[in-house]
Amino acid sequence: MAVNPSTGQGEGLDLSWLDLYDDAASATPSKKGMTLADINLGRYSAEARGAGDMTFRLRGAIPRPNAQRFGPNYQSKADVWAENCLMLYEEAVQRQWSSARDIPWETLEPLPDDIERAMCQLCTMLTEVEFIAGDVPGQWLPFVSAQDYEAGLFLMTQIMDEARHTDVFRKRALANGGGLLAQGAGLGLRTLIEARDFTEMSVLMHIQAEGFVQSMFRMGELIGKTEADKRIFRMSAQDESRHLAFGVMHLKYVLDTEPERREEIHHYLDKAEGDAAGGGSGDVTFPPVFEALCILLGGGKDKFDEGVQKFLLLRKRQVNEYLHRLEVAGLGDRRQRVGPLLRQFVEAA
Amino acid sequence: MSEAPSAPRTVEVPQEARDRARELGWEDGLIELALQQGHTLQEVWQALRAGVTGEQAKMYLARGARVVRPDFWWMRVPTEWGIRVRPKDPAMGLQLSDLMVGTYGDVPDVWTNRSEIARGSWPNPVVEDMGYTIFEKAIVWADCVVPLYEIAIRDRWAAATDLPWSTLEPLPTDIERAVCQFLTEQSERAYFEATMWAGWLPEISYGFLELKLFLSTVIFDLARHSEAFRKRALANGGGLGLQAPTDYNRIVKEARTFPELAAVLFVQDSMLLTLFRHGERIAQNQLERQLYALCARDRERLVEYQVERLKHFLYKMPDRREEQNLYFSKAEGRIAKEWRDPAVWEPLAILLGGGTDRIEEGRRMLLELRKAQVDDYVANLRRATFERKSLNGRLVAIFEEATAPTATA
Numbered sequence: 001m002a003v004n005p006s007t008g009q010g011e012g013l014d015l016s017w018l019d020l021y022d023d024a025a026s027a028t029p030s031k032k033g034m035t036l037a038d039i040n041l042g043r044y045s046a047e048a049r050g051a052g053d054m055t056f057r058l059r060g061a062i063p064r065p066n067a068q069r070f071g072p073n074y075q076s077k078a079d080v081w082a083e084n085c086l087m088l089y090e091e092a093v094q095r096q097w098s099s100a101r102d103i104p105w106e107t108l109e110p111l112p113d114d115i116e117r118a119m120c121q122l123c124t125m126l127t128e129v130e131f132i133a134g135d136v137p138g139q140w141l142p143f144v145s146a147q148d149y150e151a152g153l154f155l156m157t158q159i160m161d162e163a164r165h166t167d168v169f170r171k172r173a174l175a176n177g178g179g180l181l182a183q184g185a186g187l188g189l190r191t192l193i194e195a196r197d198f199t200e201m202s203v204l205m206h207i208q209a210e211g212f213v214q215s216m217f218r219m220g221e222l223i224g225k226t227e228a229d230k231r232i233f234r235m236s237a238q239d240e241s242r243h244l245a246f247g248v249m250h251l252k253y254v255l256d257t258e259p260e261r262r263e264e265i266h267h268y269l270d271k272a273e274g275d276a277a278g279g280g281s282g283d284v285t286f287p288p289v290f291e292a293l294c295i296l297l298g299g300g301k302d303k304f305d306e307g308v309q310k311f312l313l314l315r316k317r318q319v320n321e322y323l324h325r326l327e328v329a330g331l332g333d334r335r336q337r338v339g340p341l342l343r344q345f346v347e348a349a
Numbered sequence: 350m351s352e353a354p355s356a357p358r359t360v361e362v363p364q365e366a367r368d369r370a371r372e373l374g375w376e377d378g379l380i381e382l383a384l385q386q387g388h389t390l391q392e393v394w395q396a397l398r399a400g401v402t403g404e405q406a407k408m409y410l411a412r413g414a415r416v417v418r419p420d421f422w423w424m425r426v427p428t429e430w431g432i433r434v435r436p437k438d439p440a441m442g443l444q445l446s447d448l449m450v451g452t453y454g455d456v457p458d459v460w461t462n463r464s465e466i467a468r469g470s471w472p473n474p475v476v477e478d479m480g481y482t483i484f485e486k487a488i489v490w491a492d493c494v495v496p497l498y499e500i501a502i503r504d505r506w507a508a509a510t511d512l513p514w515s516t517l518e519p520l521p522t523d524i525e526r527a528v529c530q531f532l533t534e535q536s537e538r539a540y541f542e543a544t545m546w547a548g549w550l551p552e553i554s555y556g557f558l559e560l561k562l563f564l565s566t567v568i569f570d571l572a573r574h575s576e577a578f579r580k581r582a583l584a585n586g587g588g589l590g591l592q593a594p595t596d597y598n599r600i601v602k603e604a605r606t607f608p609e610l611a612a613v614l615f616v617q618d619s620m621l622l623t624l625f626r627h628g629e630r631i632a633q634n635q636l637e638r639q640l641y642a643l644c645a646r647d648r649e650r651l652v653e654y655q656v657e658r659l660k661h662f663l664y665k666m667p668d669r670r671e672e673q674n675l676y677f678s679k680a681e682g683r684i685a686k687e688w689r690d691p692a693v694w695e696p697l698a699i700l701l702g703g704g705t706d707r708i709e710e711g712r713r714m715l716l717e718l719r720k721a722q723v724d725d726y727v728a729n730l731r732r733a734t735f736e737r738k739s740l741n742g743r744l745v746a747i748f749e750e751a752t753a754p755t756a757t758a
């Protein structure tokens with residue numbers, strides 16, 4: 001390997017870049033095609049990551065001696081990494097879907113006015129919430145080192161997924177004789193963009209906010225009244241499960257490799273769970289959303305009380321799934337410290 | 350009364366709930382009374398969020414009624430109602446363009462809402478400023494983003510499975526390494542560009558929703574280009590070579606505003622589209638031919654946006670026309686500098702010529718390709734109504750030196 005590849009501008013030939021390959025890489029495709037895992041080889045692999053790098057040099061590429069820095073980014077792998085990000089990226093690429101063509105829009109049928117309004121209110125809230133879920137990974141991408149390339153790639157797929165979610169809920173609100181209704185307030189969305197650390201962001205967004213949304217999507221069979229509605233929730237849930245999986249495995253990586261960060265992470269959660277809504281973003285207690293969900297779950301305005309009972313089941317599910325995910329990540333002790341509004345729903349482990 | 354939550358233990362009432370209760374005139378002890386009567390804290394909280402006054406709460410509790418009294422005010426907000434969009438083009442399905450109806454399709458010249466609000470929904474009077482900085486349509490918008498978003502999704506592809514990996518055959522060492530060096534550079538450029546567009550997303554307000562959705566497809570496209578290039582570099586006995594030069598990328602990073610970012614990227618976006626359109630000449634096998642063709646198809650959408658955005662911007666902000674020359678010139682100069690970098694031009698010359706021994710022939714072919722890149726770029730600017738009267742001297746010099754009688758290259 002050339003020790004100091006020349007990149008001068010002489011008139012003659014240089015060709016020193018031809019001598020940089022002491023270890024040939026010949027990845028072979030697996031059953032799933034040529035995946036990131038298949039090219040995770042030798043000095044190019046995530047395991048071989050060296051020191052941090054502020055130049056956007058991709059992991060495994062040979063440094064240019066005169067490369068300029070691009071400003072501060074995360075220097076250590078644990079700051080942004082999740083062991084499943086290679087697999088999640090490939091899955092995201094394979095499982096892209098189209099809100100235009102993969103939702104059976106023709107199955108929409110006129111619904112009772114209260115139900116349609118409730119669905120439109122829920123979609124108004126969701127199309128708002130999904131919007132920030134794209135901005136937040138966008139905000140952090142410039143700070144992810146290209147040494148942790150696949151984590152960056154994963155976040156790019158999340159931006160695409162969230163665009164589709166923003167778009168599909170807007171489409172649904174306008175597709176069945178309704179429209180958008182009331183803007184949310186106090187949904188806790190700003191806490192996501194206020195995060196000053198990647199792990200803080202990931203715990204609040206991937207695990208908490210998207211987790212709460214996911215638990216709701218998983219009740220989509222009860223919430224949705226038409227095949228189109230149910231499909232929207234199913235397809236979106238499929239995407240959210242990747243975002244959650246990244247968050248859980250990122251937190252696990254941090255706790256495994258930097259156990260000294262445990263109290264710091266609890267601190268972020270103390271704040272988020274201590275907020276009045278008790279649940280940070282993805283909050284379903286905003287009255288229009290709460291009422292809309294009760295109407296949808298109960299089956300009409302006249303069955304509101306039944307709806308409230310099912311809503312409480314939804315909250316219970318949200319809280320317990322949230323605690324379970326934290327446990328998988330290695331933060332099982334959260335159960336003992338969970339915020340007051342969530343505590344009422346905690347089931348014995 | 351509720352079976353969902355577990356049996357009440359000693360319930361800790363959050364301070365926020367107490368503060369809210371005080372604001373609404375709940376007497377001390379009323380929350381505890383509600384809890385004693387079997388209401389969950391969640392229900393009490395819903396009542397507080399819904400603005401149930403102390404007077405009302407007391408009355409409900411005295412009657413043994415629920416504290417949650419929905420009034421469904423959100424059902425009556427005066428947004429546009431009765432919308433039933435249908436696919437205009439059944440083959441494409443229900444597209445964003447189908448949603449551009451009535452007030453929902455109205456993208457204002459200046460968007461004034463600083464909060465996160467779905468365009469067309471009923472604004473809440475008191476909400477936090479989300480910190481967006483881009484509120485002028487002229488800065489970011491192009492009408493073509495609405496259809497291009499759906500086309501991008503329709504035309505998506507997967508590097509893992511849509512490229513014929515099993516057809517790769519060993520290449521002569523110099524050719525293989527030239528492919529690897531070229532793709533190392535391009536993989537970094539694509540990844541970097543994606544992070545830069547992504548970094549600007551949080552600046553753009555909800556008024557320009559469709560533009561942000563389109564940019565999300567651009568970011569995803571570039572992710573896949575970067576990924577595919579890396580895979581190819583690691584698949585056939587080579588590896589990654591020298592990292593990309595940093596001169597051009599630095600000015601992308603240095604852009605202070607979105608128009609500057611777009612202008613600087615316009616130059617490379619156009620140049621790379623031309624390069625990949627000529628991918629047949631660089632490709633050494635079927636996989637690379639397909640790969641470059643797919644990249645060109647994706648990049649066409651990006652250049653279409655770039656051209657239309659610039660045209661719209663210049664039309665709406667004619668006083669900023671001359672300023673654009675500064676960004677174009679800077680970008681052209683940096684690109685010209687990088688075109689002279691041996692790790693940038695030599696691999697291409699080897700690939701075009703067909704080997705290290707034919708590099709001089711390849712160099713002549715590369716010069717033609719560079720000429721086509723510049724011509725297309727000037728033509729793209731012209732389509733955007735921008736006449737670039739004199740290109741940056743560094744760029745011009747590349748062609749002048751080649752034709753000068755004393756040229757050694």
Ligand SMILES: [Fe+2]
Pocket residue numbers: 130133161162165240
């Ligand atoms: Fe989402």
Ligand SMILES: [Fe+2]
Pocket residue numbers: 133161162210239240243
């Ligand atoms: Fe998500």
